[in-house]
Amino acid sequence: MTLTRVRIGFLPLVDAALPILARERGFAEAQGLAIELVRDATWAAVRDRLLYGHSDAAHLVAPLAIATALGRDRPAVPMAVPFVLGLNGNAVTFSMRLAEEVGLGDRLGDPHVIGAALKAVAATRRLRFGVVHRYSSHNYMLRYWLAGVGIRPDTDVEIVVTSPLFAADALAAGDVDGICVGEPWNSIAVDRGVGRIALATAQIWRRGVEKVLAMRADTAERDPATVARLIRALHAAAEHFVRADTVEDTAALLAESRYLDAPADAVLRAITDRIRLTPGAEPVHYPDFMFQHREAANFPWRSQAAWLYSQMVRWEGMAFDERDAAVAAGTFRPDLYRAALAGSGAVLPGASSKLEGALAEPIGAGATQGRLMLGRDGFFDGRAFDPDDVAGYLKGLP
Template identity: 45%
Template sequence: MTTRHHITAGFLPLLDSALLVVAREKGFAEAQSVELTLVRERSWATIRDRLAVSHFDVAHILAPMPIACNLGLSAPAPKMVVPMALGLGGNAVTVSAALWDAMAKCGATDDLDARASGAALRRVIDRRNEETLRFGVVHPYSAHNYELRYWLAASGIDPDREIEIVVLPPPDMGDALAAGLIDGYCAGEPWNTFGVLKRSAHLATVKAAIWKSSPEKVLGVNARWSEGHPEALHALLRALYSASLWCAEPQNHGELANLLAGPSYVARPAELLLPALRGVLPIGAGQTRVVTDFFVPNAKAATFPWKSHALWFYTQMVRWHQVEHTAEHQNIAGGTYRPDIYRNAMRSLGVALPSASAKVEGALRTETPVGSSGALTLGPDGFFDGSLFDPDDITTYIAAQLGQ
């Protein structure tokens, strides 16, 4: 008799909850004998708290948050593992119409180029005699916060002195922008599209331009549950991988948008979800731009939990003075992402897997076939300013970012 696995997962109403939603609604979880219960929450803090007290076994969660929990930076802090990413990309930097107008007069272009928009924002700040610009992010331990800060700093803007960064729930970003409470924000979809179509905002740049092929949300797993239920976790990972293949097919995007639009999930009109799924983004003033790698659910090893991703997030925690750099902290951060669990779960599916567990971020300038257990193409990856992150030389990287 086949063992049935009962798993409860928390999620936020965002496009990148798609793999969990599809695993449940399209039968991929059932095919792996998983009875998957999905529970929608409003804030990342609640997701973290309910993982800590075992209300959830797993969750759709910010990619850096499990690392912060394991480092003791976020309380209550469940010990967590990340055995899978839930896709690459998916967020953007959105600004008010007034700020975009000022940036456009200072050289910003409508091609979402991170370098041009960052340089323009630098000029805007130089010319302003008003109060400090305020940007929203969804959590201090989020890819949004670190990538926004990276973009600002690489554009010559000090995000601690020249910009005010505040924390808001994703669904509140567009309304806060329209009310003049913030001047811009970095958030996941559909909240950038919502800002553009419903709140007269403008896209300044996208995650896929700031750090190509980078993770946004991951599957966060209560470590105690993981240790006690390895077969259930493996079954869930296989279901989510099958869901990622389904999500990646263009012919499924209309159905996927309708699924996510349902009242139990994102609960927003499908037309706000389709642009990101199709990679044809409204950017403001009635214009659209094609960004084919805006959200990648399966290609380029999109679900593989790279240790180099975890370690880059760790370097940003150090850079922005959230944690001290020590060998122990580095080991905890790198050990949070678990490609070994992913590999064990995928073995029976015959999935093409990376042969390494970490890579130099920024080394692949084009799509590149790589050595693996099967046919696999990675890249392009890396940062808009052309820098490299070598996970084997973290101390040097941190020192360079701190200007030491």
């Protein structure tokens, strides 16, 4: 059988697991695909490789796909996100000095308590935080938390961009006081003794959208059959990822030099929801630190894209625009996800949008296939996001 080649760009992060597993554990080949993976060091490089035809799809921070479709910082290119590669999985890590100043303990603290202590430090000196890209969930999650505890991003603290690969180095050099990056780079900072984990981003928005499979919209339109096969391969990889009997094998694979080039133990901790907060400490268990597969976690909810757009408007000082909001939400393609997985064992939500952050307890939800349960998804400040009233939501934010 002749396999269809699909080239996918990625950054060395734990949430690049699904394309890697699809390639290495036969899920792509079972769908008639040969995945070629291209490793980069920055999200800008991954995005540019995709836009200029050097890759067919990408492991990408979700807001960057939306920003590209809207023409932020460059000419607009319509984008399609038919699959979410995972929810949460990031953390906020402080330098050793800042950790001592805010009194971090030996377990994950409360976002409000840590925020109050951080606000007091920020009143005495200018703090700088590193995020992985201007258009990243890391940037928006960090800003959401800071604003929610009374710290003004860009006024009380500075936020700069640093590659995940060099985030620990930036902490060690004193270039930044904190980072918000994906795993395993927070854990590497801790293991090197240059940082302490303050918060998991799941504490800021539980079930927050993170990396996605992104492609140019014309690629999805030109060859929908290949896109459907890729979605099916990634779905099988996600099912494999969450099995208890595969985690050690998965960690060893991801840790290899051609992929993450990182300690296997740090990778294993991330995929088993265990976080080492301080150097040499026993890891603490935080359920759903990196959320995958269950509760239709890979489904591209348009309401998630709408929330990201709301933060783009908020932090760039733009006016809310109905047309831009429609483009942003339309970048996420639940129609492609449903078409690919119809008739399989996958759970398919009946709706394409939902109220985000409103669930305090698990609840059943409508599905066109399978049985869908949705778990707690709250924001730390108790707010909920209605994708049908983005303008109203923005008016109520601090």
